[in-house]
Amino acid sequence: MNKPSIPKGTRDFSPIEMAKRNYIFDTIRQVYALYGFQQIETPAMETLQTLMGKYGEEGDKLLFKVLNxxxxxxxxxxxxxxxxxxLHLAAKLCEKGLRYDLTVPFARYVVMHREELQLPFKRYQIQPVWRADRPQKGRYREFYQCDADVVGSDSLLNEVELMQIVDTVFTRFGVRVQIKINNRKILTGMAEVIGAADKIVDITVAIDKLDKIGLESVNEELAADGISAEAIEKLQPIISLSGTNDEKLATIAEVLKGSEIGMKGVEETRFILDTLKKCSLKNEIQLDLTLARGLNYYTGAIFEVKALDTPMGSITGGGRYDNLTGIFGMPGLSGVGISFGADRIFDVLNTLDLYPKEAINTTQLVFINFGEKETEYCMPIITKARAAGIRTEIFPDSVKMKKQMSYANSKQIPFVALAGDNEMNEGKVTLKNMTTGEQSLVTPEELISIITE
Incomplete structure (x- = not known):
């Protein structure tokens, strides 16, 4: 008999992992709701017509297709x-595919429901996506995305709010982060000023590697991409910017003064940063010109978030895009969004041991089963405990006490209640605190107040 297995790049989640994941999703949900975002869901499958051609040639290959x-x-x-x-056969055999991200289904949703949507439309979506990628550490074929987007508004207050959301979420998690911000218009302006407008992608890809490979290698890569020595020279003050956000902006404005689009980017960034100064963020926000975000559909502000106390890639990212619904023939709808990387946040909270106990402890109280009449006595008390919000179990079988206690220990249940003849005669139960080992004879009301205090 073959041992059962699961597809490569997918995972089972144990009860303890689910409790941790739910803590992450619930925290993000609560913060999204605080800022007026509403939840939607879209189907796991979309038509291939919706999905194909939206993620580039590489993306098309990574779509899971579903046989008719x-x-x-x-x-x-x-x-x-x-x-x-x-590929030819798949086109004839498959009309549907599993969604690759939440952005394209959201664009489709907006176009289909345009008539009933109140703009600006602030939505969030927490659902799994699928990619037929080569699985490796930290990269899965099935994973969750937690996206929030505002469409139908050009106001930069949306960007400000998204930064506040990021700040609030990580403050609640107890994770110190650095929020990095940049603007695609600044990057485009840079390429214009140095006379290499067609090389914007090469430039941003190279600059993005500054942390990893150092200045010299970045310059070599730029040269290898066919960017002239003169252009690379002009880029130096920008690649190796330092100082406060305001000082950096001043340097950039100086370099970009000949570029209209570049100056627009400087202006937008200045507004976002100046407004955030008044919002007393708990985490540092840093203007980082090397931030390019791989996706080419961003047109304005771009953001990325890094954890400060543990090495980990970006744990949240996003930005402003001008034409979300243009891919479905409805041009001119601007949007801005962020996506929290749930799997990476899970790892960060694990590494830093930041899960609150109450978020991951399941049962609080278990009643020992001594037999039929004892169980009958305990059931009304169990009902009262549950009514008071205490997560309560009774061991279903009257087996040896030792076995029942080891069940409580292995599940890390903090309280055990016992009721034998003595307790029943007095209308009480013995409550054992599994952490301290203390036992006391208490009434059902006292039991409830001890556990809920």
């Missing part, structure tokens, strides 16, 4: 088969 139901081979000709082209 019924006799899906009957429309396939021998000629189709003789081509032996999986």
């Amino acid at each position: 139901s019924g006799d899906y081979m009957n429309k396939i000709t021998d000629e189709d088969l003789s081509q032996r082209s999986s």
